[in-house]
Amino acid sequence: MLEVKNIxxxxxxxEVLKGVDLQVGKGDVVAILGPSGSGKTxxxxxxxxxxxxxxxxxxxxxxxxxxxxxxxxxxxxxRKKTAFVFQDYNLFRNKTALQNVTEGLIIGRKMxxxxxxxxxxxxxxxxxxLDRRDAYPSQLSGGQQQRVAIARAIAVQPEIxxxxxxxSALDPELxxxxxxxxxxxxxxxxxxxxxxxxxxxxxxxxxxxxxxxHGEIVECGESHSFFDHPKQARTRAFLQTLSGELTHAx
Amino acid sequence: xxxxxxxxxxxxxxxxxPGPTMTIPLxxxxxxxxxxxxxxxxxxxxxxxxxxxxxxRFYIWVIRGTPLLVQLFVVFFGLPHAGILINAFPAAVIVFxxxxxxxxxxxxRAALESVPAGQLEAAECAGLTxxxxxxxxxxxxxLRTAFPPLSNSLIGLxxxxxxxSNITVVEMFLAAQRIAARTAEPLALYIEVxxxxxxxxxxxxxxxxxGEKRLRVYG
Numbered sequence: 001m002l003e004v005k006n007i008x009x010x011x012x013x014x015e016v017l018k019g020v021d022l023q024v025g026k027g028d029v030v031a032i033l034g035p036s037g038s039g040k041t042x043x044x045x046x047x048x049x050x051x052x053x054x055x056x057x058x059x060x061x062x063x064x065x066x067x068x069x070x071x072x073x074x075x076x077x078x079r080k081k082t083a084f085v086f087q088d089y090n091l092f093r094n095k096t097a098l099q100n101v102t103e104g105l106i107i108g109r110k111m112x113x114x115x116x117x118x119x120x121x122x123x124x125x126x127x128x129x130l131d132r133r134d135a136y137p138s139q140l141s142g143g144q145q146q147r148v149a150i151a152r153a154i155a156v157q158p159e160i161x162x163x164x165x166x167x168s169a170l171d172p173e174l175x176x177x178x179x180x181x182x183x184x185x186x187x188x189x190x191x192x193x194x195x196x197x198x199x200x201x202x203x204x205x206x207x208x209x210x211x212x213x214h215g216e217i218v219e220c221g222e223s224h225s226f227f228d229h230p231k232q233a234r235t236r237a238f239l240q241t242l243s244g245e246l247t248h249a250x
Numbered sequence: 251x252x253x254x255x256x257x258x259x260x261x262x263x264x265x266x267x268p269g270p271t272m273t274i275p276l277x278x279x280x281x282x283x284x285x286x287x288x289x290x291x292x293x294x295x296x297x298x299x300x301x302x303x304x305x306x307r308f309y310i311w312v313i314r315g316t317p318l319l320v321q322l323f324v325v326f327f328g329l330p331h332a333g334i335l336i337n338a339f340p341a342a343v344i345v346f347x348x349x350x351x352x353x354x355x356x357x358x359r360a361a362l363e364s365v366p367a368g369q370l371e372a373a374e375c376a377g378l379t380x381x382x383x384x385x386x387x388x389x390x391x392x393l394r395t396a397f398p399p400l401s402n403s404l405i406g407l408x409x410x411x412x413x414x415s416n417i418t419v420v421e422m423f424l425a426a427q428r429i430a431a432r433t434a435e436p437l438a439l440y441i442e443v444x445x446x447x448x449x450x451x452x453x454x455x456x457x458x459x460x461g462e463k464r465l466r467v468y469g
Contacts, residue, residue, distance in 0.1 A: 050371050076379055084375035090368035094390045094468050107386060108377025138469030156377065 001026045001191065002160060007056030007067060009039075009046055016042045017053070018215040024160065024193055029186045031202035031223065032195045034212035035238070040195045041087075043212070044162050047193070048084050049075045061159070080108060083153035087165040089145040091137040091152075097124060098133040101152045109156065123155035124148070127181050143174030150181050154190070161185070163194040179205075199242055203227050211235050254438050261429045265422055265443055269450065272421040276339070276411050280346035281404055287351030292358035293384070306355065313352035319413055321345045326417035342414040346407060354403050361396035362388060394465045401458040405451050412447070422446060 002024040009017040016039045024030055032040045046053040046067065053067035060078060091100050101120035105111040111119070124130045127147035137145055146166055153161045166182070167175040179201055186192060186205050196202060202209055202223060209226040211219045211234075219232045230236045291309060294302035313321070326341040336344065365388050373383030393400075415424035426443035430436045 048375060050375070072380075076374075076377070079375055080377040082375075084372070086368055086372060088368060090366070090372035092369065092372065092387050094387065094394075103373070103386065104376030104378065107382050136468040152376065 001061065003059040004043075004047060005057045005059075007043065007046055007058075008054045009042055009051060010054055016215050017046065019056070020212070020215070020217055022210065022217070022220075024191060026159075026191055027189045028208055029190075029192045029206040030194065030208045030210060031206035032193065032210045032212060033197075033199075033202055033238075034218075038212040039215040040212050041164055044084075044164050044193065044195050048079065048082060048162055050084075080156070081159045083156055083158040083161045085146070085149050085153050085161060085163045085166050088169050089137070089142070089149045091140075091145050091148055093137050096134050096136055097129060097140065097148045097151075100137070100148055101155045104152065104156050119155050120151075123151035126154065126184075127151045128177075141174060142170045143177045146170065146178045147181055150178070150185075154185065160191040160193060163192060163196070165195050165197065167196070167198060211238065213238075254435065257433060257435055258438055258442050261426070261433075261439065261442065262446075264429060265426045265439075265446055268420055268422045268425045269446065272339075272419065273408065273411050273450070276342055276346065276414065276419070276421065277404070277408050280343050280350060280411075281407055283343070283347035284350035284354055284403075284407075285400075287347065288354035288358045289389075291351065291355035292362055295355075295359050296362045296384075297380075310352045310355055313349055318345070318349050318410060319416065321349060322413060322417050338414070338418045341417060342411070342419050346410065346414075349410075350403055350407055354400060357396050357399045357403065358392065361392035364395050365391045397461060397465055398458065401454065401461070405454050408450055408454065409447055 004020065004022045006019045006021060007017055008015075008019055020039070020043055022030075022043070032043065034040050042051060045051040046056075047058070049070065056067045058065045058067060058070075060081070065074060065078075091097075092103060095103060098117065098120050101123050102113075102116040105116035105119060106113055121130055121133065124133055127150055129144060129147055129151065132140060132144060132148075137148070140148065146169075150161075150166075163182070167178050170178065175198070179198060182192070182194070182201070183205050192206075194201070194206065206223050209220065209223045210217055211226070211232075213234060219226065219230065219235045221231075226235070227239065230239060291306040294306050297303075322342065322345045325336060325345050326338060329336060369387050369391065370380075370383050373387040374380065378386065411419075411421055412423035414421055415427060418424075423443055426439050430439035433439070
């Protein structure tokens with residue numbers, strides 16, 4: 001469904017992505033792991049054109065695009081097939097929870113308002129926040145805001161949702177509610193690409209794991225074999241340092 | 251003393267009447283046009299549009315770097331020598347709106363930049379075009395931030411309109427000046443017109459407070 005080839009990105013002299021390849025099939029839940037500064041977030045942002053990659057190609061639904069040359073029109077069109085969940089939620093501060101969800105439907109996709117409201121309410125119900133539909137982001141907790149952000153993502157019925165460290169900005173006691181929503185989505189067959197530090201999620205919810213370091217993919221594979229039989233020494237070392245967290249999360 | 255008081259009472263309406271007929275229309279019209287100029291000049295900079303951005307910078311540089319009074323004189327007394335004749339009121343509107351536009355452009359630009367980048371990114375990821383994202387998400391938030399400093403500019407403009415007296419616009423200050431000349435009581439008359447400006451600005455200050463309260467709905 002989605003394939004990225006040889007994606008490259010530098011910020012000044014710093015090479016952040018050194019030619020990364022990635023394949024995501026329909027219904028895949030891919031966890032991207034790696035230490036800070038490994039380029040995971042940049043990879044995700046380049047894939048949705050929030051950063052312009054210096055090189056590489058994207059195949060989406062059989063259509064080929066060159067990252068550096070893609071037109072604004074194609075970017076807008078492709079973004080309508082995807083959704084993005086940010087680390088710090090980025091809910092529209094001047095819109096209520098429901099308006100946050102319907103904005104992309106009414107304005108982005110020209111859906112009639114009544115239908116958009118209905119779709120939006122269903123999405124909020126799914127994340128358990130229908131009763132907060134008229135609340136502004138400032139009136140919601142971090143966990144609630146992120147759940148609204150997920151509702152905003154699913155309401156547009158995207159082919160894939162990108163998650164950029166969706167629980168990193170949350171207090172530990174609030175991560176559970178967000179992960180639970182993500183697990184439900186995964187169970188329903190939503191295609192998801194998740195940059196995360198949540199080893200429990202990577203191990204038990206995702207079916208594929210990609211491990212990145214220094215702008216390159218060190219290892220990728222099925223999640224159980226990745227965790228049970230890591231092939232690369234670097235992966236083993238990484239998992240070792242997290243083993244405390246692993247036993248805790250697992 | 252009693253004579254002075256009577257003079258003030260008698261002249262009060264004569265000074266006040268140019269308020270609603272001249273000072274207020276001049277202020278509202280100029281500020282409305284200024285806002286359009288300000289948002290446009292701020293947006294082309296925010297969007298980093300190559301040529302337009304430089305034009306905006308040039309416009310702000312020239313206008314902020316020259317006195318308002320000089321600008322009024324250039325347009326009203328200077329341009330006729332180049333064959334461009336503009337009546338006093340429209341000349342004042344042009345100068346005040348272009349002048350305020352330059353200052354407000356900086357206010358709006360700063361407010362646009364204060365909106366977290368994630369707001370624009372989230373809007374674009376939701377399938378909105380850049381223009382839609384700005385209009386529906388970024389600009390409303392920016393204008394809320396800009397509201398107090400823009401109110402400041404509006405209050406400043408009310409008082410600056412008194413400079414239009416120099417190009418024959420009969421607004422409140424010129425009305426007071428004429429009475430002062432006729433009665434030879436400059437102190438009383440100029441204090442009186444000052445008080446009238448103060449009343450106008452007090453109303454605006456109150457309105458600003460109401461406006462800020464309403465804008466606070468989303469916390």
